[in-house]
Amino acid sequence: DTGVSQDPRHKITKRGQNVTFRCDPISEHNRLYWYRQTLGQGPEFLTYFQNEAQLEKSRLLSDRFSAERPKGSFSTLEIQRTEQGDSAMYLCASSLVTGNYGYTFGSGTRLTVV
Amino acid sequence: SQQGEEDPQALSIQEGENATMNCSYKTSINNLQWYRQNSGRGLVHLILIRSNEREKHSGRLRVTLDTSKKSSSLLITASRAADTASYFCATDETSYDKVIFGPGTSLSVIP
Helix, strand or coil: CCCCEEECCEEEECCCCCEEEEEECCCCCCEEEEEEECCCCCCEEEEEEECCEEEEECCCCCCCEEEECCCCCCEEEEECCCCHHHCEEEEEEEECCCCCCCCEECCCEEEEEC | CCCCEEECCEEEEECCCCEEEEEECCCCEEEEEEEEECCCCCEEEEEEEECCCCEEEECCEEEEEECCCCEEEEEECCCCHHHCEEEEEEEEECCCCCEEECCCEEEEEEC
16 A cells, blocks of 8 residues: 555646546545645645545535545545636545544645636 | 644745744644645645644654644754755644644745
């Protein structure tokens, strides 16, 4: 296991199109998080899963955003009817539930909406 | 919403000097974490300090935590050009189940 993998690394899409990103966490980690980061800012929390259960969604996550983790392993983040304001880096992280452990982040998916 | 606020926003030093970054936060925490991010890449976890700890070391990194002042500092000693990156503090709040990141400090180490 080489860490958290995100696919694709870059995505350019036209406004109004749907996009889907994938995250493969570290296999032993039961927590999976999605964050969004714009240039010059820190990551903003979007949502997280414990196993297959989605436990929290940020108010930042409009109805156009949906995330799944169907078997408690990989996760997908879908954005419907993309807007230019959705352009950002989408970061996935995983961690263990118990104890005080840091997060392991993937390299991110950079989305550009034109 | 952002819990932590780093200070300064940007820092430029010569190679070999020490770099100190500060983080202030607002509510009770379980732990505080520091991350590094190279341009256009994901974040790398550097160090975690629990709320009952006051100081922690990892290689050239030294982190302090003062829960009475709700502040933390990250010291990088004998800096190298490869330390050039953005550094973020992240707080694991007692009332939430996730970490909240600050806006970060951009560190430039000049060879």
